[in-house]
Amino acid sequence: MNGDKEHHLVPIPAGSVSEHEPGKDTQLTNTHKTSLGKPRLGTFFYNQPSYTHFNKSFDDTCDALFLHLNEVHPVFMKREQIDEDFEYEILLDPRTKKEVEQILYDHTFDGQQRKELFRSSTPSNLSKTDHLVCLRLLKAWQEFREVNEADVLHWRRIEQVRKKEKIAFDQFVMEYSRTRKRAIYxxxxxxxxxxxxxxxxxxxxxxxxxxxxxxxxxxxxxxxxxxxxxxxxxxxxxxxxxxxxxxxxxxxxxxxxxxxxxxxxxxxxxxxxxxxxxxxxxxxxxxxxxxxxxxxxxxxxxxxxxxxxxxxxxxxxxxxxxxxxxxxxxxxxxxxxxxxxxxxxxxxxxxxxxxxxxxxxxxxxxxxxxxxxxxxxxxxxLQKSDEAPEISGVNSTETGYTVYEFNEYLKKHAMKVEDNxxxxxxxxxxxxxxxxxxxxxxxxxxxxxxxxxxxxxxxxxxxxxxxxxxxxxxxxxxxxxxxxxxxxxxxxxxxxxxxxxxxxxxxxxxxxxxxxxxxxxxxxxxxxxxxxxxxxxxxxxxxxxxxxxxxxxxxxxxxxxxxxxxxxxxxxxxxxxxxxxxxxxxxxxxxxxxxxxxxxxDLAFMTEEQHLPISDVLCSAVHTNHNIMPCAFRPCFQAKAKKNPTMFSDEEYLKRRLEAKEALEMKKKAEYLHILKTRRNQVKAKKRKQRQKRKGEEQAKDKKMEQFLSEF
Structure with missing residues (x-):
């Protein structure tokens, strides 16, 4: 064709290319000679990379298709170019592999110390139930929630007791502040x-x-x-x-x-x-x-x-x-x-x-x-108004605008310099x-x-x-x-x-x-x-x-x-x-x-410091943790009241002793009968289980015998 010699692709016969031996200078060429001595084009192309260069995933940053789709030149994916970019480091928890949000933890104070309640030898005149009801009511008022009418009635019922205890509590706190001012501050x-x-x-x-x-x-x-x-x-x-x-x-x-x-x-x-x-x-x-x-x-x-x-x-x-x-x-x-x-x-x-x-x-x-x-x-x-906003059409002729020079505009809209x-x-x-x-x-x-x-x-x-x-x-x-x-x-x-x-x-x-x-x-x-x-x-x-x-x-x-x-x-x-x-x-x-x-x-402050009383309407962490109402002492545990001993006559005393003895004997007899009945039931259950087991074994033997006879 047009005076040029026509080349045909000829497969390389097995063994036509010798294996590479170590120590010898061998070279693969892209042509080989046929029996007629004419050069033909081979299947290996000179100076081309291996197939692994092209066998890559689409997510690989070195893939040609990836670079083409993302419009990235290969030169910017080189190592020296990537190293010049900013490095973003994220601290991960090695246990959960998640980002660490809090690095520092304060363990200088124990959690129990923060919730510590004051100690007083004076117990509260209110019961534990009174404290719980008042605490629930005050927290509802504090959080602007609805309250229970029964709690309000209970609150009013113990008003006089609450006022007396608040006066005693304020005196106790004032004396504590006066004697331990250095420790407080x-x-x-x-x-x-x-x-x-x-x-x-x-x-x-x-x-x-x-x-x-x-x-x-x-x-x-x-x-x-x-x-x-x-x-x-x-x-x-x-x-x-x-x-x-x-x-x-x-x-x-x-x-x-x-x-x-x-x-x-x-x-x-x-x-x-x-x-x-x-x-x-x-x-x-x-x-x-x-x-x-x-x-x-x-x-x-x-x-x-x-x-x-x-x-x-x-x-x-x-x-x-x-x-x-x-x-x-x-x-x-x-x-x-x-x-x-x-x-x-x-x-x-x-x-x-x-x-x-x-x-x-x-x-x-x-x-x-x-x-x-x-x-x-x-x-x-900017002023709040309770009236409805006035709705009107926009007049484009009254729309104001301001013309700035280019440098003035850039200066006005530039990023603000953030101070420390x-x-x-x-x-x-x-x-x-x-x-x-x-x-x-x-x-x-x-x-x-x-x-x-x-x-x-x-x-x-x-x-x-x-x-x-x-x-x-x-x-x-x-x-x-x-x-x-x-x-x-x-x-x-x-x-x-x-x-x-x-x-x-x-x-x-x-x-x-x-x-x-x-x-x-x-x-x-x-x-x-x-x-x-x-x-x-x-x-x-x-x-x-x-x-x-x-x-x-x-x-x-x-x-x-x-x-x-x-x-x-x-x-x-x-x-x-x-x-x-x-x-x-x-x-x-x-x-x-x-x-x-x-x-x-702080000398003048420590000598002339005035006392700040405790609020009786705010429930802080100490009240919530210990279930006590503000401005009150801790309620004591109410023990069961002991009954006064009753005097009996000799006849009544002997009669009660005999009745108690008979009741004790009846109780022992009932327990003994219960034990016998339990043992009898256990023996019956054991025998029943053994009979079922023997019956199952006999049925299995009969079944095997029937199978043996059926074979003849």
């Missing part, structure tokens, strides 16, 4: 040392804002809001709306393992928080200095707001707040800007809780199991309105900055208005009541965020044992419960307290413009001292650097 030495580190870093940052050692002299004394609670109470909070929120918000599900890690690495988390705190910039308010304002404006963090209401709470609470009063152009209204309170120098309940909250924030930022949500909306109006500690905040606008006196009505506008709670509700639809931590210093007695500072703080958080869209109408409170941070109780708080606790425990009426706050701030705005330092001095329990910078040096002059350059101590 021994686990807090760790928190005190960490607070000293936090205080030192906080003070260094504050002193940078006050380069000069400014002297402050008392300018005027303002009445405390608590001392003005007897005035008009027609003041209320209105027009609450969330105007800004920004930062990272974690979404949590389980807290038990988190607090276990917190106990093991508390020092590391505090160090991380301090490093991140030094890198963060101070928050700056965006003041509204326009002349068309209708009220005085107060820019105040929630910590400073609580300071105004609870300045005489405890020795470890904050006692100084810097502020600045400024005037707006063309308006008679003023602007008051509050800074955060200066850190207290006394280490107590407030300092302990602050360390736990800061360490928990650092723990969430470093945990790989926490899911994060970044929120940033500077101009929003992820932070967040929200700014809530609200008004305090009402009549200050019988003839004048006044309105004050507030802008409050507060931190968002790191959790969502149980349904996962809304953010929690607040996640409160309460340290339990006496967990074996029950759950302590919350301090006045904690209750008012949670009331304001729930009052402000609870009326905004996307936030729950309740607070989740976690009770933590101070020795190992184990969760003793998890319960909800609503506004009505908080107001009830404030009224019963501290005799505080929130409407009257708000009226006192409005009067105090109304006096504050009458001061001249400038910078001030609002202080509380225990010598003047009903006053807030407003100090102003002055060049005059007196005995009462306060220097900023001298005020802050001290070493925090």
């Amino acid at each position: 021994a686990p807090c030495e760790r928190l005190v040392m960490l607070y000293k580190r936090f205080y030192s870093a906080k003070v260094n940052k504050l002193l940078a804002e006050y380069p000069e050692n400014l002297p402050f002299n008392t300018h005027v004394g303002l009445p405390q809001p608590q001392s003005l609670t007897g005035s008009q109470s027609g003041v209320y909070i209105e027009n609450v709306r969330l105007i800004r929120r920004q930062g990272w918000v974690p979404i949590l599900r389980n807290y038990v393992n988190d607090f276990q890690h917190l106990n093991l690495r508390l020092e590391n988390h505090i160090d991380n928080f301090i490093d991140s705190m030094n890198k963060q910039e101070n928050f700056k308010w965006e003041l509204n200095m326009s002349s068309n304002r209708q009220a005085d404006e107060f820019y105040i963090p929630i910590e400073s707001l609580i300071f105004l209401l609870t300045a005489d709470n405890f020795a470890d609470s904050p006692s100084e707040v810097p502020l600045e009063i400024s005037e707006s152009s063309g308006a008679n209204f003023k602007t008051v800007t509050f800074d955060e309170p200066l850190p207290p120098r006394s280490c107590g309940w407030f300092a302990h809780k602050q360390i736990i909250e800061n360490a928990f924030d650092a723990l969430l930022s470093t945990s790989k199991y926490t899911r994060w949500l970044y929120m940033e909306n500077d101009s929003i109006n 500690i992820k932070t967040n905040f929200a700014v809530v606008q609200w008004n305090l309105s009402g009549k200050m006196d019988e003839s004048d009505s006044h309105k004050q506008q507030f802008f409050t900055r507060l931190k968002l709670a790191p959790a969502m509700d149980e349904l996962g639809t809304e953010f929690l208005s607040s996640l409160a931590f309460k340290l339990e210093y006496k967990p074996k007695f029950g759950a302590e009541v919350m301090t006045k500072y904690e209750l008012i703080r949670e009331w304001f958080r729930l009052k402000l965020l609870g009326q905004c869209k996307g936030f729950s109408n309740h607070v989740l409170c976690l009770r933590l044992a101070v020795n190992d941070f184990s969760v003793q109780l998890e319960h909800k708080l609503v506004l009505s419960l908080i107001e009830k606790q404030l009224a019963e425990t501290y005799h505080i009426d929130m409407p009257k307290l708000l009226a006192g706050l409005a009067e105090t701030l109304q006096l504050l705005v009458k001061m001249p413009a400038g910078k001030y330092l609002l202080r509380y001095n225990p010598k003047y329990p009903n006053k807030l001292l407003l100090a102003a910078p002055s060049k005059e040096i007196t005995l009462n002059t306060v220097f900023v650097h001298s005020l802050l350059n001290v070493v925090p101590s």
Whole structure:
């Protein structure tokens, strides 16, 4: 064909190719010579791989079909290319071959120690049944469940006994706290040392804002809001709306393992928080200095707001707040800007809780199991409304849009740089309105900055208005009541965020044992419960307290413009001292650097510490494990009452002895007859079994004989 020689495929005869012998240089060729000496094409192709190269699975990354289907070039599957990729390592349990979710376990405290119950020589006046009924009823009220009417009736029936036992129990706990105060607060030495580190870093940052050692002299004394609670109470909070929120918000599900890690690495988390705190910039308010304002404006963090209401709470609470009063152009209204309170120098309940909250924030930022949500909306109006939404058509001509340059657009939508500690905040606008006196009505506008709670509700639809931590210093007695500072703080958080869209109408409170941070109780708080606790425990009426706050701030705005330092001095329990910078040096002059350059101590707290009673409506872990009701002693085991001996005459005594003897003989005779009957039945059963056995053997012999005869 076309002058070319035609080649034919000829099979190789057996033995035409010699086997390869070791030591000899042999080579297989792709042709062989026929009898005519012409070269023909062979079945082995020169320079081709073996069939094992092509006999691969489709899942093999080196297979040509795999590379073709996945559009991968073979060069990227080489060893040197694969080694440059990231390596993902997963820790597997060698027993179950599953991923290890928890690496660290806290075995420093025994489980029985956490559930330890107090010991008392005084038993409870209530029975064990009373404790179980009351415990079941209180847990139902605590969890907002339906209760049994019979339990409620039983609860009311033993009301007087419960009140008497509660008084005795409170006296017992108070005496225990007074005599063993060092043992109770021994686990807090760790928190005190960490607070000293936090205080030192906080003070260094504050002193940078006050380069000069400014002297402050008392300018005027303002009445405390608590001392003005007897005035008009027609003041209320209105027009609450969330105007800004920004930062990272974690979404949590389980807290038990988190607090276990917190106990093991508390020092590391505090160090991380301090490093991140030094890198963060101070928050700056965006003041509204326009002349068309209708009220005085107060820019105040929630910590400073609580300071105004609870300045005489405890020795470890904050006692100084810097502020600045400024005037707006063309308006008679003023602007008051509050800074955060200066850190207290006394280490107590407030300092302990602050360390736990800061360490928990650092723990969430470093945990790989926490899911994060970044929120940033500077101009929003999120306010809850009970009215139905208005449905209307969309006008495309009114749809607004913004044109950005390319670089500006990339900068605006770039990924946020994640700090070591992820932070967040929200700014809530609200008004305090009402009549200050019988003839004048006044309105004050507030802008409050507060931190968002790191959790969502149980349904996962809304953010929690607040996640409160309460340290339990006496967990074996029950759950302590919350301090006045904690209750008012949670009331304001729930009052402000609870009326905004996307936030729950309740607070989740976690009770933590101070020795190992184990969760003793998890319960909800609503506004009505908080107001009830404030009224019963501290005799505080929130409407009257708000009226006192409005009067105090109304006096504050009458001061001249400038910078001030609002202080509380225990010598003047009903006053807030407003100090102003002055060049005059007196005995009462306060220097900023001298005020802050001290070493925090718990001496004042240990000497002036007030007693926190045990709550009689909260059932913690110790009550559930030991089945006792709160604020009650352990019930004793009720032994059977012994009957009084009866006196008999001689005749009656002999008669009873004879009757007892006859009854004993009858009993022995009945037992003897029962034994004989049992043995007789056993013998009969044995003989019956033997007869059946012999009968079976005879039948087998007859059958064999019949078979033998049938063969012939």
